[in-house]
Amino acid sequence: MATLKQVAAHAEVSVQTVSNALNAPHRLRADTLERVNRSIELLNYRPNRNARSLRTSAVELIGYCVPSWPNQTHLVMDQFLHALCAAAERTGRHILLFTAPGGVDGMPTYDDLHARRMVDGFVLSQTETHDPRHGWLKEQGIPFVSFGRVWKETTQPGPWVDVDGAAGSAMAVRHLYESGRRRIAFLGWPKSSGLGEDRVGGWRDACKDLGLPTTGLTVRCREDSIEEGARATARLLDAGRTVDGIVALSDILALGALRELTRRGLTPGHDVGVTGFDDSPLAEVVSPGLTSLRQPMDQIAEELITILTGSSNGSPVERLLRPELVIRGSSAPG
Amino acid sequence: MATLKQVAAHAEVSVQTVSNALNAPHRLRADTLERVNRSIELLNYRPNRNARSLRTSAVELIGYCVPSWPNQTHLVMDQFLHALCAAAERTGRHILLFTAPGGVDGMPTYDDLHARRMVDGFVLSQTETHDPRHGWLKEQGIPFVSFGRVWKETTQPGPWVDVDGAAGSAMAVRHLYESGRRRIAFLGWPKSSGLGEDRVGGWRDACKDLGLPTTGLTVRCREDSIEEGARATARLLDAGRTVDGIVALSDILALGALRELTRRGLTPGHDVGVTGFDDSPLAEVVSPGLTSLRQPMDQIAEELITILTGSSNGSPVERLLRPELVIRGSSAPG
DNA sequence: CGGATTGTTTTTAACGTTCAAAACGTCCGT
DNA sequence: ACGGACGTTTTGAACGTTAAAAACAATCCG
Incomplete structure (x- = not known):
């Protein structure tokens, strides 16, 4: 498996130049860029995501807790997951699935995934009345967005997308x-x-x-x-x-x-x-x-990802979408 | 966020000793182990998974392509996903979801995820007759296990679990x-x-x-x-x-x-x-x-994970389970 | 022609972890 | 007292990448 170093040697430039060819191509002279790109192609180079994440401390992974309420059937979950995945991929991200106990008992799991830098943030769903997860995550400063409002709270503790x-x-x-x-x-x-x-x-x-x-x-x-x-x-x-x-x-x-x-x-x-x-x-x-x-699953997923990965400046975003x-x-x- | 270095400083040992406390505790003297563990607890240390993966080149993530056939409804997909997730977590792993075109067209996506070291291997499902994915993955040396046999092939190109x-x-x-x-x-x-x-x-x-x-x-x-x-x-x-x-x-x-x-x-x-x-x-x-x-979803998932993460010595494993x-x-x- | 400006490339130093080997003690048998 | 064997701990280097700063080159301006 080729590394930056090998590509650099092949293209006769420094390692950083190859890195720039990928992350900031405008910095390279046109002919250098082309030469580097040829080497990348030739050696079939793919950046090692772990090394990148270590350096930038962003893993481009979004956690989603796969729900399992015994009583309730999740008849549209596969639609949702597919839409969510597709929306995440449009921004170069992916979805990491995990299981966790419901309510507060599940919070250590969320915390752990974030602390170990396995995910950048979370998409919540299956929101319950007085759902404790939102407040908890907000308090910990862990990025998240919720599919579903936190009912019965006057001020919503975080951004959400919901269907009206x-x-x-x-x-x-x-x-x-x-x-x-x-x-x-x-x-x-x-x-x-x-x-x-x-x-x-x-x-x-x-x-x-x-x-x-x-x-x-x-x-x-x-x-x-x-x-x-x-x-x-x-x-x-x-x-x-x-x-x-x-x-x-x-x-x-x-x-x-x-x-x-x-x-x-x-x-x-x-x-x-x-x-x-x-x-x-x-x-x-x-x-x-x-x-x-x-x-509108595709739109819901798109909004969720946009909000979660957006600049999150100022007040939490709230989006209410119309069903069809x-x-x-x-x-x-x- | 605490790092090994900080824990080491706090416990007054070397970085490697802290690492050993986590990965090979038997190597430490009992009192050192306890002291290190106290520091770990006190500083609420969690190993950074990216750094670990970079060093060991194992990400502990398993790719699963979330299917989307328009005609066919996936009525048991949520059950399957939950079981798969749970089984993966029992071995300290997680499931990474992605989308890909069907058949050979999807192979670059699989290859890319593996080349970028975002997953260690794949669980395939929705196996089709003459499914090209198995042969392709085997050829590339990418670890995988299939839920579903490759029909119409005399020798199966890889390990599988299926229901009889x-x-x-x-x-x-x-x-x-x-x-x-x-x-x-x-x-x-x-x-x-x-x-x-x-x-x-x-x-x-x-x-x-x-x-x-x-x-x-x-x-x-x-x-x-x-x-x-x-x-x-x-x-x-x-x-x-x-x-x-x-x-x-x-x-x-x-x-x-x-x-x-x-x-x-x-x-x-x-x-x-x-x-x-x-x-x-x-x-x-x-x-x-x-x-x-x-x-038997739980058993299927368990077998899939066991086979995929197992030593894979010798011939591919094949497991035929009875439905209930x-x-x-x-x-x-x- | 010298200095400033801009554009391009390289150097250096991390990110946080683990592997391999070396170092340090302690105990033992001779 | 000495060499070896073992158990425990530390040292040094590496995994593959990017940020920041430095170096170099070309251009412009007065």
């Missing part, structure tokens, strides 16, 4: 409204979830804007499962009042709604319009296809 | 047989797929062993989609002959089968037993739950 759940729900409501639905229910999560409150808020506001009723039309599911989604839908339908639209907080809950509707002989899309969230692979795979709010409504059969005009 | 698809299919067939099914069909892929041929072979052999018919009971789907699975099932049922069991090559195809059966008023599990492959999150989320063959049949409602005794 309220706007998403509102889009779903308006879409159902435009296809004639007038009693649109919401399947949500317990109040403790910041993400849940964000999305239910958007539904409520949009309904009020359009003059639609909201009372008695919210069901809070205890967990994110098909079963709970179906139960919640059953409760809604059994309450006696008509429901012709359902905005679900997740694709999983929406699938539960679809199942319950079908079980009762109602046709999703025709009798009741249903929408989900996140546009997971399931959404286009079920029948009828599930209308869902897609997260992907319309499928479950909300076909009825 | 034939055994899996056979388990599914025997399970359906035990609950009384006697005409068990197979939903597969085109003949060009090595993985497909492996699984269909297991089905055929198991049926013959049990004295069950196989002729006219195989359907080859053009692509891995719910739609194709449903179409294939329709074709089977329209052929006039009875079918009381379906072994599908994938969970997706199995879901298609479930859908078509339900559409025709047949009850999966009661009228026809259905099994899938891979035990994706979908399997336990649909209704009825889908009986499926789970890949997870029984759910879709194959409930009818």
Whole structure:
């Protein structure tokens, strides 16, 4: 494996000149640059990243903790990871995966990776309400950016990128409204979830804007499962009042709604319009296809990397992106 | 950030002694070791990985190319990644993610990562028939291990770990047989797929062993989609002959089968037993739950890391692991 | 023509670690 | 007392790169 020294000898220049040819080519005279480049090519030289990192103390690696919540399925994780990787590579960086316990217990792992100079910073995801990681990292001066706000904190301890759940729900409501639905229910999560409150808020506001009723039309599911989604839908339908639209907080809950509707002989899309969230692979795979709010993964990843690797001057950056409504059969005009 | 030098000064020993305290503690006198360890603790010293890697030329990082086939969904990728990460960490290593074009076009990317000393080796997955990567890497002398055999090669160019698809299919067939099914069909892929041929072979052999018919009971789907699975099932049922069991090559195809059966008023599990492959999150989320063959992810990951980081003495290692049949409602005794 | 200016290249000194060899003690047998 | 053997510690050099400063060369200006 060729080194700078060997290239330098071959091109008959000093080591530093070869280094400059790579990192500051404008400093070289045109003919020298070409000569050096020929030698680099000829010897198939590639800079040793470890030596470079040792000298510059920047490893160009970004840590990402691969999540593993047993209950929750990460249906869009592969999309996210691919987007994140691609965005990192566009800046010459890479993603280093690691596992860590949740909450504060995981902090030593983050600290260690940073202290050993294995990563320059972190991308956080799976942000929880009152997530302790953000404050901790900020306190340690470890660079990070979060995919997801730290809910229930007035001042956010660090930069983040997030998808506007309220706007998403509102889009779903308006879409159902435009296809004639007038009693649109919401399947949500317990109040403790910041993400849940964000999305239910958007539904409520949009309904009020359009003059639609909201009372008695919210069901809070205890967990994110098909079963709970179906139960919640059953409760809604059994309450006696008509429901012709359902905005679900997740694709999983929406699938539960679809199942319950079908079980009762109602046709999703025709009798009741249903929408989900996140546009997971399931959404286009079920029948009828599930209308869902897609997260703009590429843009999210791009912003995350930009913020993390940016000059970070002044106040932390906050970016709220709009999801995109992907319309499928479950909300076909009825 | 503390360095070896500072720890050495604090403990009043030489730099090398501190290094030895970490890498070869048996060489130190007990009291020296303790003194050094106290200093390490006190100064909160962590070895700089870049300096270490530069010296030893081992980065303790394993490259994994995050796949992105547009058509195919990676329903178990997060499970795999988590297992792989955990297994790597058990040996003090980590996973570095990257993206690369498929086939030979991606090889420069692999080569580059290795040449720049950013990874020690690679874990390959999403192995295709005649996959060129294995031969190429072997030729370059770049360490790797593959999750998945290189199909259609008599001598495998490198070590691999794989799941025994034939055994899996056979388990599914025997399970359906035990609950009384006697005409068990197979939903597969085109003949060009090595993985497909492996699984269909297991089905055929198991049926013959049990004295069950196989002729006219195989359907080859053009692509891995719910739609194709449903179409294939329709074709089977329209052929006039009875079918009381379906072994599908994938969970997706199995879901298609479930859908078509339900559409025709047949009850999966009661009228026809259905099994899938891979035990994706979908399997336990649909209704009825889908009986499926789970890949032993933790064991796979463990083997991959062991082989890749092992002494690699002599001939390449090959490990064929048995999948586990997870029984759910879709194959409930009818 | 001398001094300043600019452009290009080289020299020197790190970055933080580990390897190999040398040095230092201590104990032993003779 | 001496040489050897062992156990522990230190010394010197190297891994491959880049930052900073120094050196050199060419050009410009008064």
